[in-house]
Amino acid sequence: MIKAKKIDDNIVRLLIILTAFIMIACVTRPANFIQLGNFQTMVKQMSEYGLMALGVGICMISGGIDLSTVYIANLTGIIAGMMMQNMAAGSNGNGYIYLAILVALLVGAICGIFNGFLVxxxxxxxxxxxxxxxxxxxxxxxxxxxxxxxxxxxEAYTRFGTTLIAQIPVAFIIFLLVTIVLSFIISKTKFGQRIYLVGTNAQAVKFAGIKYNAIIIRAYMISGLISAIAGLVSLARINSAKADFGSSYTMQTILIAVLGGVHPDGGFGSIPGIAIAVVILQILSSYLNMFPNISNYYRNLIWGFVLIAVLIINFVINKRKAAKLRKMS
Amino acid sequence: MKKFDFKKILKHTEFYVFVIIIALSLIIQARSGLFFANNNIVDLLRSLIVPSIYALCALLAFVSTGPDVSFPLIAALSAYLAIIVTKAIGYTGSAFLVFIFAIIFGMVMGALNGWIIVKYKFPSLIVTLGTSSIFNGILLGAFEAGRMDLPQPLERLGETSLLTVKNARTGLGSSLPMTFLIMIGLYIITYLVLNYTMVGRGVYALGGDEISAERAGFNVKAIRFGIFVANGAIAAIAGVCYSVMSMRYLPTEYEGGEMIVIAAVILGGTRMAGGVGTLKGCILGTLLLTMVSNSLILVGIPVSWQRVFIGVIIIIGTAISALQSYTAGRIKSKVKKEAA
Structure with missing residues (x-):
């Protein structure tokens, strides 16, 4: 019971931060910020690294970490892109696009399973x-x-990158769907509970008769699969794929997971928390973009600072809570 | 006296890395006939300098605490600041003072890492990822560092070389810069400190078992803080060396060097859980990865395959060392069970 309450506290805290940021942005830059176009660009950008952050988050809850998400995304993007290129000429239907998507997802899952096997x-x-x-x-x-x-x-595929459903970009709908499905898996299924157990105490899990290896492999497979989805989304958005694209996302995904309340040692964290953290980070970054005289590189400075500040704040809050509990008992 | 014990040698990871290095060099020699050419050897030593200084940072961090990924950015930022300061005061004397400037800046940055890690006990990977992002932001955002020429003292250092060779057959020449001596010096100092001082033994004790180390009377917090400060200083030296060797300051060239170095150190037998790691392994691991990235092209393997090879080597190397420590742990617990 205590654990469930703790996660709620964290989400409440994140929501407060989120509202504060939105208010600051609305008050100081109303002309640029409160615009449909701005929101559409924002959600499109954040879907890609948001997806990867969810994968990293699951691995971190299980007590590990996944630094390869960005490169799984690039690899799957390249494979899907090349398949589409090669098959577009020979076929007249859209079947080849679905085939390419399927192969990309499969490759992502295999990459994830490989990671899980190593771990x-x-x-x-x-x-x-x-x-x-x-x-x-x-x-x-x-x-x-x-x-x-x-x-x-x-063009049949890149159309997805620009399609809007009720003014919402498809990429964001995919992100929302993945978030909902994962939240369900992590919080409501046996497998999800076991990921938390593995992250809390791997030794006890083995004694409890839970198959440690199978849980870990599945956790990394999910991360690989989500990364493949991210790769496909970015392929549609920027119309191209490259082996070293988005290297800075690795740091960002870890930052988001930690910001979202995932404990770096494993065992704590929630998927909705990560999703809210994604939104917070994107608002922060879009807000900074509205000041043309602030160089892009400042973002690294701010993100690094936020990461460490969040770590310290969580540490202090948890310590106080522990002290309160001790007093009560 | 230490006895030469062959069986014991077989148990060390360093030995296998050494065998792989010999085998790889013989293969490259057989395929291309260019490996043992004097200019290739000098080139290899030259490209070994900066990674092997970085490797010291990685080794110290791993043995005592955990991974440190901030050293390339500390190197970049402290080298930048040292160069700026030297230019600003118009100093033209010896390069030694420039190194001192860089070391001071590096130590401040290392102290930030050390303070956060010691005070809050956060995982060092996450903290150093965060601080390196901050340093990167300061370097490229706040200072807007660009490519620039070196100040006079460093330029002079870069122009002098220790040794220049020319391959008679191919006509290709290469020279060994003075920074090679700095690297040798750092290794000797680290060796002496790690093996012959109480603090050095404390570094290993702390990584092996923190609580036991504390009970044994080591000041765990001070040692851990000291290691990160020292790491900052070593990284700063590597940063200045890098700019001296490329004869220009290139701010964006530093980033991303950490992964290969960490892999090299792990390949050399450093235990990821802490407490185990030698300088010998450190330099051998670095040599192996430098050879792979430098010499694959001599065998006719296209450059595009380089990363695949490095990835495979890292995975195999870490798998061997992980399985080794796992089986060692199992044997230990078995022995314990039998005794009980």
């Missing part, structure tokens, strides 16, 4: 396993694409 069966610490595998995935992406940008994606 569970071979017992490589998650950080190093995914560090190695990200070099590998990036390497494979470079070899497949010959190091160049894959572009010239058929």
């Amino acid at each position: 569970s069966y071979l017992r490589i610490p998650a950080m190093l396993a995914t560090l190695g595998s990200y070099q590998l995935f990036m390497g494979i992406a470079i070899v497949i694409s010959h190091g160049s940008t894959v572009s010239g994606i058929p």
Whole structure:
């Protein structure tokens, strides 16, 4: 019961921060901020790294981390892009697009399973396993694409990048759907509960007769799969894919997960928390964009600062709560 | 006296890395005939300098606490600040003072890492990721650092070289810069400190078991803080060396160097859980990865395959070391069970 309450507290805190940011943005830059176009660009941008952050978050809840999400996304984007390019000429229907999407998702899942295998069966610490595998995935992406940008994606597919459903970009709807499905899996299913258990105490999990390896592999597979979705979304949005695209997202995804209340040692955190953190970060970043004299590089400074500040704030709050509990007992 | 024990050597990861290095160099030599050429060896040593200084940072961090990924950015920012300060005061004397400037800045940045990690006990990976993002923002955002020429003292240092060789057959020449001596010096100092001082033994004790180290009388917090400050200083030296070797200051070239270095150190037998790691392994691991990235092209493997190779080597290397420590743990607990 205590755990459930704790997560709620965190979400309330995040929502307060979110409202505060929105209010600051609305008051100081009303002309730029309160506009449909601005919101549409914002949600489109955040869907990609938001998806990856969800994957990283699940791995962090299980006590690990996934540094390879960005490169899984790039690899799947390249594979899907090249398949579409090659098959577009020969076919007249849209079947090949679905095939390419399916293959991309499959590749993402396989990459994730590979990560999970390294972490569970071979017992490589998650950080190093995914560090190695990200070099590998990036390497494979470079070899497949010959190091160049894959572009010239058929229009039938890139249309998804610009389609709006009730004024909402498709990318954001995908992000919302994934968030809802994952929230359900993590909080309501046996598998989800076991991810928390694995993250809290891997030793106890083994004694409880839970298959540690299977849980870990599935957690990383989900991360790989979500990364593949992110890769497909970005392929549709920017109309191209490249092996080293978006390297700075790696840091960002970890930041979002921590900001969303995931504990770096595992065992704590929630999917809705991560999703709210994604929105907070995107608002912050779009808000900074409205000041043309602030260089883009300042964002790194602010993000690093926010990451450490959030860590310290969470630490202090948890400590106070523990002290209060002790007094009560 | 230490006895030469072959069986014991077989148990060390360093030995296998050494064998792989020999095998790889022989293969490259057989395929291209260019590996043992004097200019290739000098080139290899030259590209070894900066990564192997970084490797010291990674080693110290791993042995005592956990991964540190902030050293490339500390290197970049402290080298930048040192160069700016030197230019501003118009100093033209010896390069030594420039290094001191950089070391001071590096130590301040390292102290920030150390303070957060010691005070709040956060995972070092997350903290150093955050601080390196901050340093990156300061360097490129606040200072808007761009490419620039070096001040006179560093320029002079860059122009002098320790050794220049020319391959008679291919006509290609290469030279070994003075920074090579700095690297050797740093390794000797680190070796002496780690093995012959109480603080050095404390570094290992702390990584092996923090509580035992504290009970044994080591000041755990001070040692951990000191390591991150030292890491800042070492990274700063590497940063200045890098700019000296490229003869220009290139702010964006530093980023991203950390992953390969961490992989190299782990390959060299450093235990990720802390407490185990040697300088020998550190330099051998760095040599292996430098060889892979430098010499694959000599064997006719296209550059685009380089990353695949590095990824595979990291995965295999870490898997071996992870399985080793796992089986070692199992044997230990088995022995305990039998004894009980």
